[in-house]
Amino acid sequence: MPITPFHFGPGALIKVALPGKFSWTIFALANVLIDLEPITLFLLTGDPAHPWLHTLPGALLVAAIAVLLGRRPCELALGWWNRQLSAGWQTQWLAVAPQITKSVAWVSALVGTLSHLALDSIMHLDVHALWPFVKGNALQGSISIEYLHLLCVGAAVVALVGWLFSRAIASR
Ligand SMILES: [Zn+2]
Numbered sequence: 001m002p003i004t005p006f007h008f009g010p011g012a013l014i015k016v017a018l019p020g021k022f023s024w025t026i027f028a029l030a031n032v033l034i035d036l037e038p039i040t041l042f043l044l045t046g047d048p049a050h051p052w053l054h055t056l057p058g059a060l061l062v063a064a065i066a067v068l069l070g071r072r073p074c075e076l077a078l079g080w081w082n083r084q085l086s087a088g089w090q091t092q093w094l095a096v097a098p099q100i101t102k103s104v105a106w107v108s109a110l111v112g113t114l115s116h117l118a119l120d121s122i123m124h125l126d127v128h129a130l131w132p133f134v135k136g137n138a139l140q141g142s143i144s145i146e147y148l149h150l151l152c153v154g155a156a157v158v159a160l161v162g163w164l165f166s167r168a169i170a171s172r
Pocket of ligand 1: 034035038054116120
Protein backbone atom coordinates (compact mmCIF):
# COMPACT_ATOMS: atom_id res chain seq x y z
CA MET A 1 0.00 0.00 0.00
CA PRO A 2 1.49 3.38 -0.86
CA ILE A 3 0.48 5.00 2.39
CA THR A 4 1.14 2.94 5.51
CA PRO A 5 -1.72 4.43 7.61
CA PHE A 6 -4.32 2.59 5.50
CA HIS A 7 -3.09 -0.56 7.27
CA PHE A 8 -4.01 0.93 10.64
CA GLY A 9 -7.79 0.65 10.05
CA PRO A 10 -8.07 -3.15 10.20
CA GLY A 11 -5.83 -3.10 13.30
CA ALA A 12 -8.12 -0.59 14.99
CA LEU A 13 -11.05 -2.90 14.33
CA ILE A 14 -9.23 -5.84 15.94
CA LYS A 15 -8.34 -3.60 18.89
CA VAL A 16 -11.99 -2.65 19.45
CA ALA A 17 -13.09 -6.29 19.16
CA LEU A 18 -10.34 -7.65 21.48
CA PRO A 19 -9.29 -4.67 23.61
CA GLY A 20 -7.27 -6.55 26.26
CA LYS A 21 -5.71 -9.06 23.91
CA PHE A 22 -4.31 -6.83 21.18
CA SER A 23 -1.94 -3.86 21.09
CA TRP A 24 -2.74 -1.43 18.30
CA THR A 25 0.47 0.43 19.14
CA ILE A 26 2.71 -2.59 18.44
CA PHE A 27 0.57 -3.45 15.39
CA ALA A 28 1.09 0.06 13.99
CA LEU A 29 4.81 0.02 14.80
CA ALA A 30 5.24 -3.28 12.93
CA ASN A 31 3.43 -1.81 9.91
CA VAL A 32 5.65 1.27 9.93
CA LEU A 33 8.84 -0.80 10.29
CA ILE A 34 8.02 -3.11 7.38
CA ASP A 35 7.32 -0.15 5.11
CA LEU A 36 10.75 1.31 5.81
CA GLU A 37 11.74 -1.10 3.03
CA PRO A 38 9.89 0.53 0.09
CA ILE A 39 10.40 4.01 1.55
CA THR A 40 14.18 3.52 1.82
CA LEU A 41 14.41 1.92 -1.64
CA PHE A 42 12.35 4.75 -3.11
CA LEU A 43 14.74 7.32 -1.62
CA LEU A 44 17.81 5.38 -2.81
CA THR A 45 16.72 4.11 -6.23
CA GLY A 46 13.42 5.80 -7.07
CA ASP A 47 11.65 2.43 -7.03
CA PRO A 48 9.54 1.61 -3.93
CA ALA A 49 10.20 -2.12 -4.24
CA HIS A 50 9.36 -4.87 -1.74
CA PRO A 51 12.09 -7.49 -2.17
CA TRP A 52 13.05 -8.68 1.33
CA LEU A 53 10.91 -7.55 4.25
CA HIS A 54 7.65 -8.11 2.34
CA THR A 55 8.17 -11.88 2.44
CA LEU A 56 7.34 -14.43 5.12
CA PRO A 57 10.87 -14.46 6.64
CA GLY A 58 11.02 -10.66 6.40
CA ALA A 59 7.64 -10.27 8.11
CA LEU A 60 8.72 -12.59 10.94
CA LEU A 61 11.97 -10.63 11.35
CA VAL A 62 10.15 -7.28 11.46
CA ALA A 63 7.62 -8.65 13.97
CA ALA A 64 10.48 -9.85 16.19
CA ILE A 65 12.18 -6.43 16.00
CA ALA A 66 8.89 -4.69 16.83
CA VAL A 67 8.46 -6.88 19.93
CA LEU A 68 12.05 -7.08 21.16
CA LEU A 69 13.02 -3.45 20.54
CA GLY A 70 9.61 -1.77 20.37
CA ARG A 71 7.59 -3.10 23.30
CA ARG A 72 9.21 -1.00 26.02
CA PRO A 73 9.22 2.27 23.98
CA CYS A 74 5.55 1.65 23.14
CA GLU A 75 4.75 1.20 26.84
CA LEU A 76 6.63 4.41 27.64
CA ALA A 77 4.72 6.25 24.90
CA LEU A 78 1.38 5.00 26.23
CA GLY A 79 2.34 6.04 29.77
CA TRP A 80 3.36 9.46 28.44
CA TRP A 81 0.01 9.74 26.65
CA ASN A 82 -1.88 8.98 29.87
CA ARG A 83 0.10 11.65 31.74
CA GLN A 84 -0.98 14.31 29.22
CA LEU A 85 -4.64 13.74 30.04
CA SER A 86 -6.34 15.92 32.60
CA ALA A 87 -8.60 14.39 35.22
CA GLY A 88 -12.25 14.09 34.26
CA TRP A 89 -13.59 13.30 30.81
CA GLN A 90 -10.14 13.10 29.20
CA THR A 91 -8.95 10.40 31.59
CA GLN A 92 -12.32 8.68 31.45
CA TRP A 93 -12.44 8.56 27.65
CA LEU A 94 -8.86 8.66 26.41
CA ALA A 95 -6.73 6.82 28.99
CA VAL A 96 -5.19 3.59 27.75
CA ALA A 97 -3.69 0.54 29.47
CA PRO A 98 0.06 1.24 29.34
CA GLN A 99 1.29 -2.34 29.79
CA ILE A 100 1.82 -4.59 26.78
CA THR A 101 2.47 -8.20 27.77
CA LYS A 102 4.94 -10.24 25.75
CA SER A 103 2.24 -12.52 24.37
CA VAL A 104 0.04 -9.59 23.35
CA ALA A 105 3.05 -7.91 21.74
CA TRP A 106 3.92 -11.01 19.69
CA VAL A 107 0.33 -11.55 18.54
CA SER A 108 -0.08 -7.89 17.62
CA ALA A 109 3.24 -7.64 15.78
CA LEU A 110 2.61 -10.85 13.82
CA VAL A 111 -0.94 -9.81 12.93
CA GLY A 112 0.58 -6.47 11.90
CA THR A 113 3.22 -7.78 9.52
CA LEU A 114 1.22 -10.74 8.16
CA SER A 115 -1.92 -8.68 7.49
CA HIS A 116 0.41 -6.12 5.90
CA LEU A 117 1.70 -8.79 3.51
CA ALA A 118 -1.85 -9.85 2.65
CA LEU A 119 -3.02 -6.30 1.88
CA ASP A 120 0.18 -5.38 0.02
CA SER A 121 -0.04 -8.59 -2.04
CA ILE A 122 -3.37 -7.43 -3.41
CA MET A 123 -1.87 -4.12 -4.41
CA HIS A 124 1.74 -4.77 -5.48
CA LEU A 125 2.82 -7.41 -7.98
CA ASP A 126 6.36 -7.48 -6.58
CA VAL A 127 5.23 -8.64 -3.12
CA HIS A 128 6.07 -12.35 -2.91
CA ALA A 129 4.52 -12.88 0.50
CA LEU A 130 5.03 -16.63 0.73
CA TRP A 131 8.61 -16.70 -0.53
CA PRO A 132 10.62 -19.01 -0.25
CA PHE A 133 7.76 -21.57 -0.20
CA VAL A 134 5.75 -20.09 -3.04
CA LYS A 135 7.14 -17.76 -5.67
CA GLY A 136 5.02 -15.15 -7.37
CA ASN A 137 1.89 -13.34 -6.25
CA ALA A 138 -1.53 -14.82 -6.95
CA LEU A 139 -3.42 -12.19 -4.95
CA GLN A 140 -2.46 -9.09 -6.90
CA GLY A 141 -5.49 -7.47 -8.49
CA SER A 142 -7.95 -9.87 -6.82
CA ILE A 143 -9.91 -6.81 -5.71
CA SER A 144 -9.57 -3.26 -7.00
CA ILE A 145 -7.25 -0.81 -5.25
CA GLU A 146 -10.18 1.55 -4.67
CA TYR A 147 -12.17 -1.20 -2.97
CA LEU A 148 -9.12 -2.21 -0.93
CA HIS A 149 -8.68 1.35 0.32
CA LEU A 150 -12.40 1.57 1.03
CA LEU A 151 -12.24 -1.62 3.12
CA CYS A 152 -9.34 -0.23 5.18
CA VAL A 153 -11.05 3.13 5.76
CA GLY A 154 -14.35 1.35 6.44
CA ALA A 155 -12.63 -0.79 9.09
CA ALA A 156 -11.33 2.39 10.74
CA VAL A 157 -14.79 3.98 10.73
CA VAL A 158 -16.44 0.87 12.19
CA ALA A 159 -13.66 0.75 14.81
CA LEU A 160 -14.29 4.39 15.75
CA VAL A 161 -18.01 3.81 16.14
CA GLY A 162 -17.39 0.65 18.16
CA TRP A 163 -14.87 2.46 20.37
CA LEU A 164 -17.28 5.37 21.01
CA PHE A 165 -20.02 2.89 21.84
CA SER A 166 -17.85 0.90 24.27
CA ARG A 167 -16.55 4.05 25.98
CA ALA A 168 -20.06 5.45 26.32
CA ILE A 169 -21.21 2.23 27.99
CA ALA A 170 -18.13 2.15 30.26
CA SER A 171 -18.61 5.76 31.38
CA ARG A 172 -22.26 5.32 32.37
ZN1 LIG B 1 4.13 -2.42 2.62
